Amino acid sequence: MLEKINKQKLVVIGNGMAGIRTVETLLERAPDLYDITVFGSEPYGNYNRILLSPVLSGEKSVDDIMLNTEQWYDDNNISLRKGETVVMIDRRTCEVVTAEGARVPYDRLLIATGSNPIILPIPGKDLPGVIGFRDIHDVNSMVEASNSRKHAVVIGGGLLGLEAANGLMKRGMNVTVVHLLDCLMERQLDPVASGMLRKSLEERGMVFKMPAQTQAILGDDHVTAVRLADGSELPADLVVMAVGIRPNIEVARKAGIHCERGIVVSDTMQTYDGRIYAVGECVQHRRQTYGLVAPLFDQAKVCANQLAMKGFASYPGSVVSTKLKVTGIDLFSAGDFAPGADKEEVVMQDAARGVYKRIVLRDKKIVGAVLYGDTVDGPWYFQHLRDGTDISQMRERLVFGAANLGDGGHAGQNSAATMSDEAEICGCNGVCKGTIVKAIMEKKLFTIDDVRAHTKASSSCGSCTGLVEQVLAFTLGGDYSTAPKIKPMCKCTDHSHDDARRVIIEQQLKTIPDVMKFMDWKTDNGCHSCRPALNYYLLATWPGEYRDDQQSRYINERVHANIQKDGTYSVVPRMWGGVTTPGELRAIADVADKFKIPTVKVTGGQRIDLLGVKKEDLPAVWADLNDAGMVSGHAYAKGLRTVKTCVGSEWCRFGTQDSTGLGIKIEKFMWGSWTPAKVKLAVSGCPRNCAEATCKDVGVICVDSGYEIHFAGAAGLHIKGTEFLAKAATEDETLEVICALTQLYREQGWYLERMYKWCDRVGLDAIRKQVVDDMANRKALFGRFSYSQQFSQSDPWAERAQRGVDRNEFVPLAELELA
Amino acid sequence: MTQWIEIGTLDDIPRLGSRVVRTAAGDIAVFRANDDEVFALDDRCPHKGGPLSQGIVHNKRVTCPLHNFVIELKSGEAVAPDQGCTRAHPTKVENGVVWLSLRQAAPAAAE
Numbered sequence: 001m002l003e004k005i006n007k008q009k010l011v012v013i014g015n016g017m018a019g020i021r022t023v024e025t026l027l028e029r030a031p032d033l034y035d036i037t038v039f040g041s042e043p044y045g046n047y048n049r050i051l052l053s054p055v056l057s058g059e060k061s062v063d064d065i066m067l068n069t070e071q072w073y074d075d076n077n078i079s080l081r082k083g084e085t086v087v088m089i090d091r092r093t094c095e096v097v098t099a100e101g102a103r104v105p106y107d108r109l110l111i112a113t114g115s116n117p118i119i120l121p122i123p124g125k126d127l128p129g130v131i132g133f134r135d136i137h138d139v140n141s142m143v144e145a146s147n148s149r150k151h152a153v154v155i156g157g158g159l160l161g162l163e164a165a166n167g168l169m170k171r172g173m174n175v176t177v178v179h180l181l182d183c184l185m186e187r188q189l190d191p192v193a194s195g196m197l198r199k200s201l202e203e204r205g206m207v208f209k210m211p212a213q214t215q216a217i218l219g220d221d222h223v224t225a226v227r228l229a230d231g232s233e234l235p236a237d238l239v240v241m242a243v244g245i246r247p248n249i250e251v252a253r254k255a256g257i258h259c260e261r262g263i264v265v266s267d268t269m270q271t272y273d274g275r276i277y278a279v280g281e282c283v284q285h286r287r288q289t290y291g292l293v294a295p296l297f298d299q300a301k302v303c304a305n306q307l308a309m310k311g312f313a314s315y316p317g318s319v320v321s322t323k324l325k326v327t328g329i330d331l332f333s334a335g336d337f338a339p340g341a342d343k344e345e346v347v348m349q350d351a352a353r354g355v356y357k358r359i360v361l362r363d364k365k366i367v368g369a370v371l372y373g374d375t376v377d378g379p380w381y382f383q384h385l386r387d388g389t390d391i392s393q394m395r396e397r398l399v400f401g402a403a404n405l406g407d408g409g410h411a412g413q414n415s416a417a418t419m420s421d422e423a424e425i426c427g428c429n430g431v432c433k434g435t436i437v438k439a440i441m442e443k444k445l446f447t448i449d450d451v452r453a454h455t456k457a458s459s460s461c462g463s464c465t466g467l468v469e470q471v472l473a474f475t476l477g478g479d480y481s482t483a484p485k486i487k488p489m490c491k492c493t494d495h496s497h498d499d500a501r502r503v504i505i506e507q508q509l510k511t512i513p514d515v516m517k518f519m520d521w522k523t524d525n526g527c528h529s530c531r532p533a534l535n536y537y538l539l540a541t542w543p544g545e546y547r548d549d550q551q552s553r554y555i556n557e558r559v560h561a562n563i564q565k566d567g568t569y570s571v572v573p574r575m576w577g578g579v580t581t582p583g584e585l586r587a588i589a590d591v592a593d594k595f596k597i598p599t600v601k602v603t604g605g606q607r608i609d610l611l612g613v614k615k616e617d618l619p620a621v622w623a624d625l626n627d628a629g630m631v632s633g634h635a636y637a638k639g640l641r642t643v644k645t646c647v648g649s650e651w652c653r654f655g656t657q658d659s660t661g662l663g664i665k666i667e668k669f670m671w672g673s674w675t676p677a678k679v680k681l682a683v684s685g686c687p688r689n690c691a692e693a694t695c696k697d698v699g700v701i702c703v704d705s706g707y708e709i710h711f712a713g714a715a716g717l718h719i720k721g722t723e724f725l726a727k728a729a730t731e732d733e734t735l736e737v738i739c740a741l742t743q744l745y746r747e748q749g750w751y752l753e754r755m756y757k758w759c760d761r762v763g764l765d766a767i768r769k770q771v772v773d774d775m776a777n778r779k780a781l782f783g784r785f786s787y788s789q790q791f792s793q794s795d796p797w798a799e800r801a802q803r804g805v806d807r808n809e810f811v812p813l814a815e816l817e818l819a
Numbered sequence: 820m821t822q823w824i825e826i827g828t829l830d831d832i833p834r835l836g837s838r839v840v841r842t843a844a845g846d847i848a849v850f851r852a853n854d855d856e857v858f859a860l861d862d863r864c865p866h867k868g869g870p871l872s873q874g875i876v877h878n879k880r881v882t883c884p885l886h887n888f889v890i891e892l893k894s895g896e897a898v899a900p901d902q903g904c905t906r907a908h909p910t911k912v913e914n915g916v917v918w919l920s921l922r923q924a925a926p927a928a929a930e
Binding site for chain 1: 839846853884887889921
């Protein structure tokens with residue numbers, strides 16, 4: 001009882017999405033800190049307001065969109081006072097006062113009163129049959145009207161108005177949309193996209209009066225018609241005013257809390273009264289108000305952190321994207337696309353296919369995008385917009401989207417909206433569209449991470465991320481949250497990979513626990529995602545000094561073999577430059593016989609893979625291979641894998657240089673180095689490029705006058721040709737450039753970020769400058785690479801097979817007789 | 820009555836690591852958390868049968884090496900939103916010696 005008295009009191013005004021998301025997050029962070037009371041004017045629990053449109057159109061029911069049932073409030077000891085409206089905040093006594101006169105004291109107050117529809121001040125606005133489109137009550141009124149009446153007029157051709165109009169049309173009404181401007185959804189669309197949208201809605205039967213101004217709503221005891229400024233009249237049994245929303249600041253303003261258009265809050269979501277917080281549509285932050293869900297959730301997270309007294313988060317504002325929730329119409333818009341002298345535009349239009357794309361650029365960066373008809377790349381553009389990516393390298397192909405840049409993976413399928421429920425979206429994990437939609441609805445998911453966690457869709461190779469985001473956008477109507485701009489390493493921390501790398505150097509941190517302690521990790525010992533990353537960063541930063549933590553290595557790197565689906569392992573000995581000998585082949589054949597290895601296969605990297613080796617046999621297999629002079633091929637490593645070669649001038653009639661010899665030289669110098677992700681090389685003896693060097697992380701093309709060095713290619717999940725880096729005159733110079741490049745990647749790359757992704761992120765020019773142009777820097781990088789190599793070139797197989805390293809790893813702890 | 824079997828010493832298992840105990844009924848993965856608490860689970864992930872003993876151990880959980888299912892070491896339950904459970908076996912550590920008590924599977928129906 002005593003404890004109860006000591007708890008602080010949190011009162012929440014507003015039972016909507018922003019307020020309740022704040023409470024949910026608060027309960028996760030600090031479950032016992034507050035006694036919580038929630039006031040909600042509506043007689044319901046918390047529901048998903050952005051899904052009101054599908055309820056109106058009959059695609060979903062009210063129950064489908066409930067987020068928190070009354071049971072949830074009970075379970076969490078929250079006192080829900082639904083149907084009660086707070087009319088006054090008494091800041092002197094720290095109490096809120098309800099319409100019925102009840103007074104409830106608070107220690108902390110959260111205002112989440114949302115917004116109200118704007119009702120035009122015209123004659124007839126109060127007539128029965130004139131409504132807004134804001135809550136379940138409005139939707140019920142519209143559904144009721146559609147059952148008995150015929151003509152509807154929607155005032156306002158914005159997002160909300162069109163969704164209302166579409167819903168009423170689906171319910172069988174004749175709908176006319178009256179819009180003040182000659183461009184629909186003018187805040188999200190440009191005139192061309194707006195025209196296409198209008199045409200396609202007209203084909204469905206919607207009628208538009210625009211530009212047109214509403215002068216009066218006519219009728220005696222119920223609305224009968226709408227009169228426009230030109231004198232014409234439209235018959236109307238129902239009028240929906242959807243001309244915009246206005247932050248609901250009444251109660252805050254009356255209490256003397258500073259308000260402008262909304263309740264003014266700081267980056268910590270506090271109002272001018274430090275005890276009073278505000279989140280959601282009622283808020284004005286850095287002169288901006290928001291009417292979409294994603295920003296509200298960002299705000300809720302920061303506010304909950306503050307309330308939980310873990311005040312390290314702050315809200316920097318949000319960039320938002322929009323999607324229209326009208327079934328069968330694909331429309332996406334984000335950012336700023338108003339014309340301007342400093343902006344450039346890339347436009348593609350295919351009227352017959354109904355496709356329009358307009359990408360707005362400023363200073364080599366995407367600042368806005370409008371897509372109509374084909375929106376699969378919306379999230380991709382949006383990501384680049386938020387990241388501020390320099391797009392000059394991909395500009396000429398930018399408008400064709402991620403797939404045409406070899407960045408998409410999912411050929412052919414580009415519109416989730418038209419896919420059937422049985423259509424497979426995630427090929428890796430076999431997840432079809434229906435499963436994702438069901439999970440989003442049933443488990444109340446809002447973010448791509450939520451969907452990944454619950455369905456596994458896009459959690460493996462990630463190439464279907466765009467499609468999954470589309471399904472999310474389509475199901476939720478575009479108000480979903482996209483990935484934050486600066487990604488934390490994992491759920492164990494709010495810090496990014498760059499933060500960790502920087503702090504390790506600045507603070508001279510030399511163990512994983514030290515890093516976690518200094519950076520305030522949220523978990524005791526990290527997870528499978530952050531520990532291997534930190535282990536790599538420490539290893540790459542402190543060569544020769546850091547003691548590799550085996551328990552923070554993925555199993556393949558811990559046991560120097562590749563785990564297979566049945567728990568056996570595969571073994572790949574190194575074949576320098578892809579060259580082998582009869583002796584080595586005999587030894588491999590003998591090992592395969594001796595250990596009854598079921599499969600022997602040639603790999604893509606010009607070596608031989610022994611598959612199905614039992615873990616306890618590994619040291620003996622390695623011992624035999626070592627005896628024949630072979631060492632680990634590191635086929636399991638986030639490190640140097642292979643150097644693929646063609647036969648070159650030694651045999652080939654076209655060869656210009658000794659590509660095989662150079663490949664072997666590079667491999668002998670670079671093997672054993674750990675890198676953020678795997679590194680594959682190739683050397684081709686002439687531009688015919690038989691070693692396929694132009695799709696590798698690093699590729700060398702020999703020409704008569706020397707060596708062309710290329711890098712940042714890929715031929716897996718993504719297909720990407722390499723970029724030209726430099727031309728070298730000699731083998732030694734070639735080696736130096738490649739090692740310097742690899743060292744820069746080792747120092748800057750995020751763990752698991754392939755070289756081409758790193759290049760995308762930091763920019764080709766920046767890399768070229770440091771590795772090619774700045775000679776002193778190249779030498780320094782090469783020096784650091786060489787220094788680090790002296791600690792890494794010890795064959796891990798020999799260590800284990802002959803010197804008993806990690807012996808325990810390969811033998812059972814005990815063997816028990818009984819069953 | 821619990822039957823305890825001695826399986827080795829605490830030092831035999833690396834911190835934040837695991838070892839395998841072979842039995843006729845299949846492998847048991849024995850884990851050691853950072854605070855030296857010891858856990859035992861059937862060495863089969865409920866997802867696709869991956870060997871949990873080969874996973875990364877963190878915060879009294881293990882991540883399966885095949886598809887990153889995360890399993891609670893104490894209960895064998897998959898961490899939400901993943902679903903599934905692998906059998907957990909009681910363990911104890913006395914004077915640096917690790918003991919295991921095998922929980923039997925439900926008796927199979929007579930053939």
